[in-house]
Amino acid sequence: MGTQVKDVIIKPDAPSTLLLDKHADYIAAYGSKKDDYEYTLSEYLRMSGIYWGLTVMDLMGQLPRMNRQEIIDFIKACQHECGGISASIGHDPHLLYTLSAVQILCLYDSVDALDVDKVVEYIKGLQQEDGSFAGDKWGEQDLLRSVLSQETFGKMDTINVDKAVEFVLSCMNFDGGFGCRPGSESHAGQIYCCSGFLSLTGQLHQVNADLLGWWLCERQLPSGGLNGRPEKLPDVCYSWWVLASLKIIGRIHWIDKAKLRSFILACQDEETGGFADRPGDMVDPFHTLFGVAGLSLLGDEQIKPVNPVLCMPEDVLQRINLQPDLLS
């Protein structure tokens, strides 16, 4: 029953062992190189970039190598009057970067560096009539990760959870997956956000776990890698979005773990450290985090256990007493 499937071929000389030290060196040095054009141009997402870097370092037990105080000061300088946090200084606040900032401060056990009440107000203010959340006050629609922030602060009652749940469920499609908006194509990244959201709001029972689990395990290609929707190439970040979703809905054993692991390892760059989206491509911190986090979910003992809902080390969540539901 073989067929021409869109996939990659892993070369025999692709990396097959985990090069954690190289990855730690890569992240620690990231951004300190002069004339780094890519770093300059990614300023618009700097806060998320820092979250990716710090989280992967913590998972590898290397967090102390990063500059804690400087980062906390940076975050403080990014909090605006309205409570929202921007990607970098001088940028507008945005939900995505507010979330990243909160996550970073959880890693550092310094959430009090923020005016928490103001952040809560900001997020609350972004909820739309249909239950969804705008990304910023200008209305660009975005993902529902605001719930994480509210949950972290113990302020879930400030948002209209029922409406938000209603919106998420309206994004459920005929194939069991979720799209960005009602009617949008099912997409693994979106499924991850929706599963995480339903976990945090105690609504996982609304998911058809068998149907969704089937759609998710169908993402695995012969190379062992996972794609984000049918007929697309595998990408190491999907070894996070898909895998974490499967873990949340209790079906992680439906994919072939050994094959996935070998795909993820093949995405490493032995010279520079870091992970790329697929074998042979250029590395970046984003894919490095998700490669390492994916391996953690697969049970690699050299890496700290990672929480599938929040993509943060489990020990951090234990410290703040946040244990989102998972299906079994």
Add this chain to the structure above:
Amino acid sequence: QDTTFLSQEIPPVFLCFRDRKEWADLEPVPQDDGPNPVVKIAYSEKFSDVYDYFRALLKNDERSERAFALTSEAIELNAANYTVWHYRRVLLQALSKDLREEMRYITAIIEEQPKNYQVWHHRRMVVEWLNDPSEELEFIADILSQDAKNYHAWQHRQWVIQEYKLWDDELDFVENLLEEDVRNNSAWNQRHFVISHTSGFSDAMEREIQYCLYQIKKAPNNESAWNYLKGILQPLGLSAQPGLLERVLELKQTHCSPYLLAFLFDCYEDALENSKENVAEEEQQKTLKKALEICQLLAQEDTIRKEYWLFLGRSLKNKHGSSDPSDEPLADDPEPSVPVSEQQEMS
């Protein structure tokens, strides 16, 4: 991360803003990376210059033609900077700029950077201001001709169609795309979107089933077609559709695939779940046996999902198996080896 903007050509002759006399009145605001910069960044000279002046304009909330022109420069250097786009929208309104000209500008940017979130959002805003979607379907079709699965394009398309009720030709559009590439999952999704918002699936069901089977004959290993077929039938139940099982069994002879087998399994499962009162126990067990055989076959053929197929077989057996001790257990059906850290229950 999309880095297509890295390939932007810098024009050969660029006069820095700081050297332009008509900008002399403005004090540029240098990059502020915070009290203790995490890193020392060396930006390109042009980038620093443009953004220093952008920050100055922002600080003064200047609403002028030169500010507007500068946003274009800033966008060219980094089209993902949402602060710049927002400022540009403020200026578009404050200066009563020609929105049709702006649409041409947006079109050019999307052509170069079709996966940039900000520019698609910007386009939607301008279309709303103009209250004129007349160019949209053709424009999106053009973008899709370059990448038929561009998620931003499809999302914008769905918004335009719903907002302005432009449903009429969309099913034809979808069919054309599926003629070009029957595996285009986005197009299958759009098909579902159109039909569910227009005729609905009750009258259209037979036509849609025929359409799926026709496409499956052309390309049997097509996840999208099978997902679609299952998706439209699921609400009523797969076994409720007269003649469907027979048609699929017929197809099995010539166009078999893991998807077909999985679909067959779903048909049998549905039959077991929703059996009528007068269905004999013996009949049920026959159906169960057929279903279990399929699981076996799939576990052997689609090995990467072996755990899933074994799970399906086990759970069906648990639910509908008879208490007959002579029933053979599924061969090659040990308890799955689950890591200690995962306490998974097969439900």
